[in-house]
Amino acid sequence: MADAGMLRFHVPEPEVRPGGTPDFSNVTVPKAGSVPRPEIDVDPRTIRDLAFSIIRVLNRNGEAVGPWAGLLSDDELLAGLRHMMTLRTFDARMQMAQRQGKTSFYMQHLGEEAVSCAFRKALSPGDMNFPTYRQAGLLIADGYPMVTMMNQIYSNEADPLKGRQLPIMYSSKEHGFFSISGNLATQYIQAVGWAMASAISNDSRIAAGWIGDGSTAESDFHSALVFASTYKAPVVLNVVNNQWAISTFQGIARGGSGTFAARGLGFGIPSLRVDGNDYLAVHAVAKWAAERARSNLGPTLVEYVTYRAGAHSSSDDPSAYRPKTESDAWPLGDPIVRLKNHLIRLGVWSDERHAQAEAEILDTVIAAQKEAESHGTLHAGGKPSTRDMFEGLYAEMPPHLRRQRQQAGV
């Protein structure tokens, strides 16, 4: 054997760091409409290419083209636009509320609004999402009251979670939104278990798991894919690739796998990659995967290619690790602008109506915020009782907790 010399350690690096010029030349963007739409009972082995391409519907001219187009009515698209705009406005107000000290923490969805808003519309009543902390569009698009979301964020006296949870860790069984946990990836395998239970019970409901690009490196991502594959669980396994895991670029989690969608192929799971900033494409792919699950054809893995335009959280400053203008250079654009342009092209929307809608939505969000703040904010006004801290851990309070509650004087 020839002497190969010293080994060298490899650590992936993003193309550009702060001070550099944003460069997404490595992101290959296929033409809208160019990726085929297979039948839902397709043999997964024959669509491996779909894990390496990007399914897109909206082209540069704002037209919906190709085999994934044509599923949504004008009214549904207008509703979708309103949901995304509402989420963005909600985010901006809550981010500001955090800066004003009304709450301790917030996480925005800026640039990712299409993913959760459009996905929600592909599900049926009774289906269950197992979201991360960046899918509040599932709640907005399902009509969950914004005031209740804000009450949770403010940990006030009307907080449905009694002040026990960090802001944005919502829970709503009624709206198919599983309780959010701070522990990354744990909910991915739980989604598979929920789906297994639905199949065991001969139900017709399906589950959806959610994970970000960074968290695919967690072992529960692997657990979920194994179990979903083994039991053909009726679950849609969503990977939101927003390029960043706090300061860590997606190449650290992805390594040499090419795409996150490609991770599903080794498990025999049909895996699709979709333009996450294209409301129509997200909805069409989600619908395809949901139909597969509901038809007992098993799991689908979907990678949403998008960009985290905002900071990771209210505690993060992205200018420390990526160029400030990087989101402007993102080749898939802004999901709201793209759907807006499509609707204008269809002749059912205009710049004037958009500006008017923006103003209306802002009024609605501010009204909700006023109502929520009447119930208190983190450091002012009504708050959950100290007694609530001891309640609800077990179905019945055990003796040691009763003693501690007495010691606390409540």
Added chain:
Amino acid sequence: MPRRTMIEAIRDAMDVSMGRDDKVVVYGEDVGFFGGVFRCTQGLQAKYGKSRCFDAPINESGIVGSAIGMAAYGLKPCVEIQFADYMYPAYDQLTQEAARLRYRSNGDFTCPIVVRMPTGGGIFGGQTHSQSPEALFTHVSGLKTVVPSNPHDAKGLLIAAIEDPDPVIFLEPKRLYNGPFDGHHDRPVTPWSKHELGEVADGHYTIPLGKAAIRRTGSAITVLAYGTMVYVAQAAVEETGIDAEIIDLRTLLPLDLDTIVASVKKTGRCVIVHEATLTSGFGAELSALVQENCFYHLEAPVARVAGWDTPYPHAQEWDYFPGPARVGRALLETMEA
């Protein structure tokens, strides 16, 4: 009344529960067709079908994580981790998810799961087939932790655990699966058929979680034990001739503090026995509680007999395992103190 081994009693508990409630599902590694490496699930798949009892991939986090999802759906999963020594990959799911789901969602979602794990040593199991990790569960708010010591209790406690609305860690001392064991490894083992606690009623019955059992009434000293150590304590008491009161805790959390305190106030002395390592073991919690609640009644320091603070060795099995001689010495020393 029929006599059963602990294995048969545990299997019977799952059989009864699955028969009464079609929401009860049983799965884990080798649990389905084969019936479990300890035979605890033998025949359940044949009787209830593959959708109620099935084999799982070798992935403890996946087993517990999927069970949490099933519980959120509305099923009652009773899953198995093949050895308690292998629960660590599932520790995140158990402590951050199962334990807190009801609390963090304010009851929107709940987690009525049971996680069965064969536990304990005395079987030449070495480092990863002998551990007693109960203190890693009792330290977690939101979990319940149960350790039965005989077939009668194992069945009643397991049915109660399956019916309990909260997550229960059910630790089964595998040394007791086929018969009681008092630590005298050089003597022949008696089967459960020769022991009165091997009597296991047919059909449904429960033993409430959170209630201890007094195995021997005495006035001189209180011994707190659970699992295999109940029999070791009994042997030590017989061999020393001390009139000890032996309490089998059965449930570690919630703990039956009333029974413990009443006994120590009566005897004025207390020895705590467990297989798990000493430092920060559950015995430390018991000792603190006895001290806090019985200080003016104590006539001697509370003693702890436990596994040494080392990984569980193979060749040195009987030097590690807290046998009747070590427990007997602690009893005598505490009596003389």
